[in-house]
Amino acid sequence: MQSQETQWKEEFETEREKLAHAYRERLRAELEAADKVYQQKLKNELLEQSITLQRTFASTVRDQVEQERDGRLGKLNELSSSVQELEKLTAEWNSVVDANLKTQHLTVAVEAVKSALENQVVPKPFITELAALKEIAADDAVVSAAIASINPAAYQRGIPNSAQLIDRFRRVSQEVRKAALLPEDAGAASHLASFAMSKVLFKKSGLAIGQDVEAVLARTESLLEEGDLDAAAREMNGLQGWAKVLSKDWLGECRRVLEVKQALDVIATEARLQSLLVE
Structure with a gap:
């Protein structure tokens, strides 16, 4: 095999x-x-x-x-x-x-x-x-x-092209959702709880209003699909805590592309x- x-x-x-x-x-x-x-x-x-x-x-x-x-x-x-x-x-x-x-x-x-x-x-x-x-x-x-x-x-x-950046964003966004409810000093139990809660979070789409993780992810994906990489990177850069840590590598790729x-x-x-x- x-x-x-x-x-x-x-x-x-x-x-x-x-x-x-x-x-x-x-x-x-x-x-x-x-x-x-x-x-x-x-x-x-x-x-x-x-x-x-x-x-x-x-x-x-x-x-x-x-x-x-x-x-x-x-x-x-x-x-x-x-x-x-x-x-x-x-x-x-x-x-x-x-x-x-x-x-x-x-x-x-x-x-x-x-x-x-x-x-x-x-x-x-x-x-x-x-x-x-x-x-x-x-x-x-x-x-x-x-x-x-x-x-x-x-x-x-x-550097990745537009399609590759969008594909990588979607993979990163899944990890960000899992960590959306984690505090910065989260332990193993908190990770498990956050993963479970991420399953029931309401997924938003389009130019959603608000500064919660789901709204930021929705706006970012919409901007990427429109070809506005600069605005999409600014949206993701506004995340805090574990969400920002998990999106650091993706943001680095965006910077190089820009x-x-x-x-x-x-x-x-x-x-x-x-x-x-x-x-």
């Missing part, structure tokens, strides 16, 4: 690794395809701009030559200035293209990290994705500060601001 369980575990781990590998390959392929499409689009736009600039330049030269025909080239300096202005405009356009590419790559990298975190089967490290994001951002002080604000334990061990989410939101906002400045 033990051998069969071990075999099942090995088969499960093998299948999980296959799924994770397939997902990484698909994500990499999608990113490469998106990048190629974007690169080609920029090349086409730059080519069109170059053709337009060449035509403008040719037209300017033709007009100048016509005005100065018969050997009168008194306005040669003006023509030279036009050429220099054209070269300046071309250099500025190249800078705009480079900035657009950097912004696009930064946005894609942020979305890649978010996707990797939300679609994972179990929490796993995301050091590689974060390193790629930092490399793309280069010397951007805002992005560097946002990445530095993330607890190393988060990207070294991974730190990562806030850092990624800051980086995404920075990318949008850079895009607006380029435009």
Whole structure:
């Protein structure tokens, strides 16, 4: 029986690794395809701009030559200035293209990290994705500060996604209910009594009113299902006694998730601001 369980575990781990590998390959392929499409689009736009600039330049030269025909080239300096202005405009356009590419790559990298975190089967490290994001951002002080604000334990061990946090909360809430009636110095008898009383407690749901344990648990679960992790963590942080002790680890996970989410939101906002400045 033990051998069969071990075999099942090995088969499960093998299948999980296959799924994770397939997902990484698909994500990499999608990113490469998106990048190629974007690169080609920029090349086409730059080519069109170059053709337009060449035509403008040719037209300017033709007009100048016509005005100065018969050997009168008194306005040669003006023509030279036009050429220099054209070269300046071309250099500025190249800078705009480079900035657009950097912004696009930064946005894609942020979305890649978010996707990797939300679609994972179990929490796993995301050091590689974060390193790629930092490399793309280069010397951007805002992005560097946002990445530095993330607890190393988060990207070294991974963080749970929304569904995993809700599942863990429901398991924690069962233990909290059992300990809801315990004083801080409770002994074995008190634990048994509290466990028995927890069976007859009325379970609340939705945005319940009150500060009792059942109301707090109901509000927390409702907020989690709505995606408001910050408010849910604040609710659980208000518990006292054994209830707060039992929810300490879950609250720690919430803090790490919120730190990562806030850092990624800051980086995404920075990318949008850079895009607006380029435009």
